[in-house]
Amino acid sequence: MDALISLRIRLHELLSTQMSENGHISIERKTRNEAIFRDANEEIAKVREQLTVVDGRTPFLCECEDPTCREIVRATIEDYEKVREYPSRFLLAHGHTWAQGRVVEKKQDYLVVEKTGEAARIAHETDPRTPADV
Amino acid sequence: MSERARRIAENEVLFRTVNERIDNLNERFGEPAEAVQMVCECGRSDCVERIELDPDTYRRLREDPFRFAVKPGHEYPASETVVDQADGYLVVEKKPGEPREAVEDADPEL
Numbered sequence: 001m002d003a004l005i006s007l008r009i010r011l012h013e014l015l016s017t018q019m020s021e022n023g024h025i026s027i028e029r030k031t032r033n034e035a036i037f038r039d040a041n042e043e044i045a046k047v048r049e050q051l052t053v054v055d056g057r058t059p060f061l062c063e064c065e066d067p068t069c070r071e072i073v074r075a076t077i078e079d080y081e082k083v084r085e086y087p088s089r090f091l092l093a094h095g096h097t098w099a100q101g102r103v104v105e106k107k108q109d110y111l112v113v114e115k116t117g118e119a120a121r122i123a124h125e126t127d128p129r130t131p132a133d134v
Numbered sequence: 135m136s137e138r139a140r141r142i143a144e145n146e147v148l149f150r151t152v153n154e155r156i157d158n159l160n161e162r163f164g165e166p167a168e169a170v171q172m173v174c175e176c177g178r179s180d181c182v183e184r185i186e187l188d189p190d191t192y193r194r195l196r197e198d199p200f201r202f203a204v205k206p207g208h209e210y211p212a213s214e215t216v217v218d219q220a221d222g223y224l225v226v227e228k229k230p231g232e233p234r235e236a237v238e239d240a241d242p243e244l
Contacts, residue, residue, distance in 0.1 A: 055179060056180060061155060068163070
């Protein structure tokens with residue numbers, strides 16, 4: 001039964017992949033990919049915050065638009081938290097691409113990109129730290 | 135418990151968390167047929183090595199919370215036993231006592 005449910009979820013995700021008229025993946029789909037990477041990093045940050053003696057930079061996943069990306073970027077937990085203060089900001093490995101936005105900070109290991117326009121709206125909507133409207 | 139044992143365990147748990155997220159992403163975005171790049175799960179905080187495991191092998195590894203996949207040479211013989219070796223990585227198992235207790239302390243899931 002679990003396998004059937006997983007298959008249905010996957011099928012739904014595939015069908016909901018939105019393509020523009022010229023066949024490119026839409027800004028919405030790209031931004032939702034980036035938000036999925038952000039969710040993964042939030043889980044890593046949660047574990048990291050519970051650790052007491054580990055130091056140095058934490059390995060996070062690149063939050064670019066490419067769903068096949070598994071690049072690691074390293075950031076201190078303090079720098080990571082600074083990025084997360086802004087729902088429209090994402091950490092990306094150098095040379096990786098993003099949907100709609102501009103670079104607001106360059107670090108040795110990564111870029112911080114701030115979303116604009118439609119991408120910013122979706123980034124806010126999917127931000128796990130932003131309380132949902134009631 | 136020594137700070138060294140705790141530090142090693144915390145790093146290993148953190149790297150394992152990253153690999154768990156990578157495995158979830160692989161499931162979500164489409165299961166790769168071949169080996170996938172994971173991070174070395176050793177106890178060194180500055181380790182940036184990657185290792186390749188196929189998804190089934192990775193999930194079998196995760197059935198034992200005291201096992202980690204590390205790059206050859208990244209094992210700690212004082213606290214870990216090499217229980218398996220494959221192309222490009224070793225599987226180490228934490229020894230009973232302090233090494234296992236340190237993993238239990240570090241991992242919120244245990």
